[in-house]
Every structure is written in C-alpha cells, then in structure tokens.
Amino acid sequence: MRFATDTGGTFTDLVVEDDDGSITLHKAPTVPSDPVAGVLDALTVAAEARGLTLAGLLAKADSFIHGTTHAINAIITGRAAKTALLVTQGHRDMLLFREGGRTEPFNHTIAYPQPYIPRGLTFEVPERVLADGSVTLALDEDAVVAVLGDLREAGVEAVAVALLWSTLYPAHELRVGQLIEQHLPGVPYSLSHAVNATLREFRRASSAAIDASLKPLMTRYLGGLTSRLAEAGFGGNVMVLTSAGGMVDAAEVAAAPIRVINSGPSMAPVAGRYYAAREGAWRTAIVADTGGTTYDISLVSDGRIPMTRDLWIGQPYRGHLAGYPSVDVKSVGAGGGSIARVDDAGLLHVGPDSAGSTPGPACYGRGGTRATVTDACVVLGYVDPDFFLGGKMKLDAAAARAVVAADVADRLGCGIEAAAWSILDLATENMVQAIQELTVNQGIDPAEAVLIGGGGAAGLNSTFIARRLGCRRLLIPETGAAMSAAGAMMSDLSTEYAATVHSSTEAFDTARVNAVLDRLRAQAQGFADRAGLPGRIAFVAEARYAGQVWDIDVPLPDAAFASEADVAAFRDAFDAMHEQIFTIRDAASAVELVGLRARVSCTARPESDFRLRTDPEAAAQSRHRPVYFAGRGWTDTPVLRWDSIPADRDIPGPALIESSFTTVVVDPPARFRRSGDGALLIEA
Structure with a gap:
C-alpha cells in the first residue's frame, strides 16, 4: 500500500493505492497553522472508510509521498x-x-x-x-x-x-x-x-x-512530518515531491530544500501526460488544475513535460528567482475560494484574494463573510450542499445566497442568480485569458489540443472554458479531483545534477567535456544505487551561438563525444532546436557549450493500470434538480453519479456528474461520455 498527498490551500488531497493496484481518493481541510495535522486528518478519513484505525492503516503501507507548499509559503x-x-x-x-x-x-x-x-x-x-x-x-x-x-x-x-x-x-x-x-x-x-x-x-x-x-x-517541518507519521504507526519511507516533477527521500530534501519550492503544482502535468496518452494519444494537452486559491496551467506536448530554469517566487523580475529546474507551471489567482468584490466604480472583480480553508467560503460555515466562486456555484445549483465531499461536509446554502446578494447583487443592482453567474463567468474569463497567453506564446492553437481539467473545482466551469477557447475536447479524469496527488503516485524517483563546462565547436575540448559527462553519470548512478532501483539517465547540453546572452537546452542521446562526427551531430541538434524555438539557424556562428545536466529517473511504481475503485451503489443515486444556466434560467437537470454512467455512450447535456469529491457541469449545448477507463470526455 502507498499514500500520496498534496497539501493545497483549501484541502489536503490523499490518494491511497492498495496492493491490488486499485486507488481511492480522500480529502480533508488543510490546517494552515499545522499542515501535518491536515495530512493526518486525510489519512484518518481513509482509515475510517476502510473500517480501520489510523495506526492499522499506516501499518499496511510501505511508502508515503508528500507534496507541500510549506517552502514557498514561508518565502x-x-x-x-x-x-x-x-x-x-x-x-x-x-x-x-x-x-x-x-x-x-x-x-x-x-x-x-x-x-x-x-x-x-x-x-x-x-x-x-x-x-x-x-x-x-x-x-x-x-x-x-x-x-x-x-x-x-x-x-x-x-x-x-x-x-x-x-x-x-x-x-x-x-x-x-x-x-x-x-x-x-x-x-x-x-x-x-x-x-x-x-x-x-x-x-x-x-x-x-x-x-x-x-x-x-x-528540516523542522520534514522532521516533524516523519516523526508524527512514525508515532501514528507508519514505518515506511517518506518521500517528498520536487519542483522538477519527481520525488526524493525526505532527508535529501532537508539538505537541499530549494528542490521543493514548486512541489505540489509540478505533479498535475505528470498526471495530465498519463491521461492524454491513455484516452486519446493527443499530441498536445493543456493541463489545468483548479484549486481553492490558484488556477495552475501547463502544456504537455509530444509526451514531454515542460521545464524551466526561470522559476520566480512572486511576479517575474519583481519577485525572487529560484533559478532551479522546475516543471513550467503558470498560476493565476483564480479558484474555488477566489473572493468576488465590486469596486467603487461598479466593476466586478474575482480574485486573486482567496478565502482559503480558514475561514473559507461563506457556505463552509466557518466564519467566512465574503462571496466566493464556490458560494456562487452553490447559488446556481451546481454544488449540492448535502453532498459536498460525499456528504461528509454540509454546506450552508443560505449563507452563500446572503453573501452573493450583499457583496455583488445589491451593488450591481441585479438578481442573485445573475450576480452568481457573473462571478463564475468572470472567473472563467480570467482562466481563459491565462490559457490563451500560454498557448499563443508557444504558437499552439487550443482548438488542436485537449483540455484536461483537474482539481476539486475543475468541473464547475471547465466546459465553459473549453468552449471559449475553441477547444473541442475536454477531459476530466476519474482522479481529477486530486490530480496532483494522483500525479505524485505516478511520479518517479528522480533528481538532476549539473556542471559548468565551456567549449566551442570551433575548438571542442573533447577530453574535458567527456570528463564532466563521466562525473555527472557517476553522480546520477549513485542516486539510483542509493534508491536500490534501475536508473534511466538523460543528458542535456546548455548551449548558445557565440556571442548570445541566453542558452537553450539540447538533449544529448549519445552522452559522449568520441569523434568529430559526435561534435557535428551536437551542432546539428543545436541548430535544429534553435530553429524550432526562434525560426532561424546561424550556420556561420560557432556553437558554445556552457553547461551539462544529467537527470536520473528510477521507476517507483510498477507498470500497471491506474484504476480508481468504483462505488457499487452509485446507480441508485441518480436524480434531478433545478440548475441555473445563463440565457436559459432555471433548468431541470439530471444529476448523475459518476460511476453510474455507462461506458462509451454519447449523452447530451444538460447534466451534473457528481462524485464524492467533485461536480462536473455539462450545460445544454455540450455532450459527454464516460470512457472505459472511467474518465469523462466532453464536447463543449
């Protein structure tokens, strides 16, 4: 048995993989003052679902994978x-x-x-x-x-x-x-x-x-996490997710904590790559993870997870540059907890401020007094107050209506439903703009990609986002409500080693470059040996045309320079990569090598299907309820349980598809079907 957690701003997500390969999802509110308490709460929820004590559950597991925002929050x-x-x-x-x-x-x-x-x-x-x-x-x-x-x-x-x-x-x-x-x-x-x-x-x-x-x-946080898990009955290995889309032992993270600054968000693209390949082998996937506070987006193309060395904490150029390799994820302040307000000029704003988990949206009944996107969705009928988190958490619909009325409807002079729709509509527009900026900057047409929606709040407006993007295909994975935690379960043990070495194709120092490659290879192999697993090592050269300020990454399939032909092949690969990125190549200029990197990956999970355990009682729980859609008003809408939908049957909207952790809104113009593996495929 294995556990994977992702500590978000509102909920702590937990994925449990049993020995038979099946997985289950669980959630518990994050405790900002003590994130480990939120993790233990989620584990307690999983134990109760199995009729076990917390100690009994933990005793069955051999590994615990943890994603955390503790480092970046501290900065x-x-x-x-x-x-x-x-x-x-x-x-x-x-x-x-x-x-x-x-x-x-x-x-x-x-x-x-x-x-x-x-x-x-x-x-x-x-x-x-x-x-x-x-x-x-x-x-x-x-x-x-x-x-x-x-x-x-x-x-x-x-x-x-x-x-x-x-x-x-x-x-x-x-x-x-x-x-x-x-x-x-x-x-x-x-x-x-x-x-x-x-x-x-x-x-x-x-x-x-x-x-x-x-x-x-x-050191204190990870030491506390490890010791508290041990005190609760866990005797396995504690692993921590890194910004680069892998995981390492908790002791190694304590020695180099900069590795985990972007820990949680780096996992959604890992899961997105898996589901894009499984459901349609799409070349390009827009992976969007909707949390309570942020909307995190990334592009997975040709099975490659995008990486960057320009990870800024805060705004680019105004914040602080981590400078450490990280999965390239763009975040905007839009999520289920984003607060709606009307300014003095009468303009509506949604986010970036968030209610978080404490006090949370007004409908949580924890003292929240500001209208949020979640409150708006309760007003619109998208979220069932009696079935939030599978009925484990009751929402206060009257409180949601009261704050939407006071904060937005009264100030805009409109009805409560129109105000709630405006909140969701503006949040949707903010998300669409963020995706368009990311895709257009890379020359990608969203219409040719699949949009993959993850996060507990993703289903509330992903259909609307896909339609505005012109994206014809929307995929909500069966584990989408905890997609980062699911990605953690799929991730490899991995790390990266780097070295500076300067040489030029005009006078290539073969011996020196090969010596650096050998040193990096030995470091990478040492990591695999410590993990006790076979390691795959990939090499990348950082190179540029002579006189250029910035360099680009060039993969080195043959990590050795044995002859002039190898140098020429490196030169050709650089020219091709430069032309792909900048549309030009400069055959007259020498190519300078300025650095080398080796990334080692060890498969921590055996190759097998990632199967979510289904609910055998789901079919008996389908029903109808009125739902508000813009331009149509209140509409009698089927409410289907996710596991009750027959596979590979095309079904027209409107519909609400519910699971214990999310609700997917399909408006009247859209159609959907459930794949044989359990994901929802929507044509917006």
Whole structure:
C-alpha cells in the first residue's frame, strides 16, 4: 500500500493505492497553522472508510509521498530563516542589481524590488578567482572568521556563500563551508556551486540564498512530518515531491530544500501526460488544475513535460528567482475560494484574494463573510450542499445566497442568480485569458489540443472554458479531483545534477567535456544505487551561438563525444532546436557549450493500470434538480453519479456528474461520455 498527498490551500488531497493496484481518493481541510495535522486528518478519513484505525492503516503501507507548499509559503510570508550572504569582495550587490529585465519598463511608479537578503546581512570576503582558475587574491581566512563572529552576534540562522567562478573552481567556497562548520557549528549553510551550477552569478547567489533560508524551516517541518507519521504507526519511507516533477527521500530534501519550492503544482502535468496518452494519444494537452486559491496551467506536448530554469517566487523580475529546474507551471489567482468584490466604480472583480480553508467560503460555515466562486456555484445549483465531499461536509446554502446578494447583487443592482453567474463567468474569463497567453506564446492553437481539467473545482466551469477557447475536447479524469496527488503516485524517483563546462565547436575540448559527462553519470548512478532501483539517465547540453546572452537546452542521446562526427551531430541538434524555438539557424556562428545536466529517473511504481475503485451503489443515486444556466434560467437537470454512467455512450447535456469529491457541469449545448477507463470526455 502507498499514500500520496498534496497539501493545497483549501484541502489536503490523499490518494491511497492498495496492493491490488486499485486507488481511492480522500480529502480533508488543510490546517494552515499545522499542515501535518491536515495530512493526518486525510489519512484518518481513509482509515475510517476502510473500517480501520489510523495506526492499522499506516501499518499496511510501505511508502508515503508528500507534496507541500510549506517552502514557498514561508518565502512569501517572510517566515524563512534569518540568513546572511557571503560574496566576493567588491560584489556585495549581486542580489540587488539582479540581471536586468522589467515587467513594465516604463512604469517608474513601481519601486525597485528589494533583494532576498538585505544588504545589511551581505558580507564581502577577501578573495578572487578568475575565469581561467588563476587566483589573484587568496582567501583571507582570518577575515572570514571575523565575519562569522559578526554573524553569530547578529543571530543569523543560516548562511549562503556565492563567490565568483565557484561553479568552475569551488575551492574557496568549500573552504568557507569548512570554516562555517568550525565557527558556527549547527548553523546550516549553502554553497552556490553545489546548489545551482550555472555561470550566472546572480542566479547562483539567489538560489543559494533561498536554499539556505529554507533549511532550518524545512528540516523542522520534514522532521516533524516523519516523526508524527512514525508515532501514528507508519514505518515506511517518506518521500517528498520536487519542483522538477519527481520525488526524493525526505532527508535529501532537508539538505537541499530549494528542490521543493514548486512541489505540489509540478505533479498535475505528470498526471495530465498519463491521461492524454491513455484516452486519446493527443499530441498536445493543456493541463489545468483548479484549486481553492490558484488556477495552475501547463502544456504537455509530444509526451514531454515542460521545464524551466526561470522559476520566480512572486511576479517575474519583481519577485525572487529560484533559478532551479522546475516543471513550467503558470498560476493565476483564480479558484474555488477566489473572493468576488465590486469596486467603487461598479466593476466586478474575482480574485486573486482567496478565502482559503480558514475561514473559507461563506457556505463552509466557518466564519467566512465574503462571496466566493464556490458560494456562487452553490447559488446556481451546481454544488449540492448535502453532498459536498460525499456528504461528509454540509454546506450552508443560505449563507452563500446572503453573501452573493450583499457583496455583488445589491451593488450591481441585479438578481442573485445573475450576480452568481457573473462571478463564475468572470472567473472563467480570467482562466481563459491565462490559457490563451500560454498557448499563443508557444504558437499552439487550443482548438488542436485537449483540455484536461483537474482539481476539486475543475468541473464547475471547465466546459465553459473549453468552449471559449475553441477547444473541442475536454477531459476530466476519474482522479481529477486530486490530480496532483494522483500525479505524485505516478511520479518517479528522480533528481538532476549539473556542471559548468565551456567549449566551442570551433575548438571542442573533447577530453574535458567527456570528463564532466563521466562525473555527472557517476553522480546520477549513485542516486539510483542509493534508491536500490534501475536508473534511466538523460543528458542535456546548455548551449548558445557565440556571442548570445541566453542558452537553450539540447538533449544529448549519445552522452559522449568520441569523434568529430559526435561534435557535428551536437551542432546539428543545436541548430535544429534553435530553429524550432526562434525560426532561424546561424550556420556561420560557432556553437558554445556552457553547461551539462544529467537527470536520473528510477521507476517507483510498477507498470500497471491506474484504476480508481468504483462505488457499487452509485446507480441508485441518480436524480434531478433545478440548475441555473445563463440565457436559459432555471433548468431541470439530471444529476448523475459518476460511476453510474455507462461506458462509451454519447449523452447530451444538460447534466451534473457528481462524485464524492467533485461536480462536473455539462450545460445544454455540450455532450459527454464516460470512457472505459472511467474518465469523462466532453464536447463543449
């Protein structure tokens, strides 16, 4: 038995895989002040569903996979550790100057962003190594010891070290690390060359600063998670999801917490890739995960999950750059808990503020006093107040109507139903705009893709989103209500190793490049050996035309350069990739190799179908109820239980398809069918 959890802003999702390969879904409200409590609550719900105690359930399992937003929430809320940054003498302002770029270059009313670590906690170290490895200023160890004494007096809780050219010549950084261990025992530290082996000093410094600041917090959090699970009766392995779409042992995450900043959202594309291949082998899938707070979207094309090294915490250029490889997910502040308001000019807004899980939407009955998208859906009849979470949580329909009336209807001078529809309609438009920006920027026509809707609130408006996009095919997987947790169950044990190496096709240093490849291969194989599983290793070259500022990734199927033909093949692959991205190739310019990366993946789950356990009593629970649709008013609508729908039968709308964790709204113009594997396929 295995568990996979995703801790969201409103609910903690849990997927349980039994020994026979069948899976079940469970949810419990997230506890923002104690996320582990929400995890234990979800496990308790799963235990009760099986007639077991929590200890009895946990004793049956051998692995627990955890996705968390604890790290990124700590950064956003300013709860990360008090961290100092040590830099090369004369380069104190690396984090302040950044590397250029502005979201609004001519809007000078926006204040210049503050560095992640304030200047008052940034200290210069007398040392200097040049790009060729020559030392023009030896490391002044006495000065470093004096700085460490100042850090002790200042109560610093973590230290980041980012010295120039350390990614090629790390001796000085390694020695500073030894001095920290000697003079600040017990204080965690991060060395930039080990955290993010990139040539660009701002990115290395930013990655090291963020990583160091999270170490005390994540060590306590993961230690608490592991110990509390053990106290409750769990004796298996605790794994944590990474931003790069894989998972690693919890102990490894505590040593490098920057890996898990985008932990939960990275899993929806993993699940989306699986379902796109299973249901129709679609070339392009738009994967959308609707949570209580955010709407996360990504594109899966030709079975490839999109990756980025430009992961920003907050707005691009105004926030903080993690600089660590991550699944490329775009998020907008739109979800089931998004708050609706009417401004002084009489304009309606929905989000980005969210009611979260505490107090939550007004209909939750926990003290919420603001109208949200969920409240609007209760008013419209889309959500059954008596069947929320399968009847485990009763909603207050009167409270939903009251806040929609007070916050929106009265201020707009319209009826409650019209106001509720306007809230949902505007939330839908925000989601559509986000998808259009993502697809158009990559030259993708949504009409040629499949839209995959995940998250507990996805079914409420995904049909409307697909229609506005011109997307003819909408897929709601049977595990869609907990799609990120399902993706976690499908993910591999994986990590990535990187190294900086510079060479040019004009004079390719074969021996040096092959030596770096061999080192990366050994590191990757070591990870697989520690996991005790066969490892698949994929290599990527970071390359550019001579004189270019930015590089692109080029896969290296043959991870060795044995002859000039291998160099020529690398050159051809780079030209083809550059032409695919930028529509041009420059045959006259040399190609520069600036870095290499090795990603190792170990299959943690045997190849088998991902089968959701069905409810044998679902057929007897189908019924009708009035539902409000714009332009049609209240419409008598069949309410079908998901598991009761016969497979491969085309059914016209309107209909509401309910499960214990979600409701899918199919309006009158749409049609739907349930596939043999249990997913809903909708033609909007």
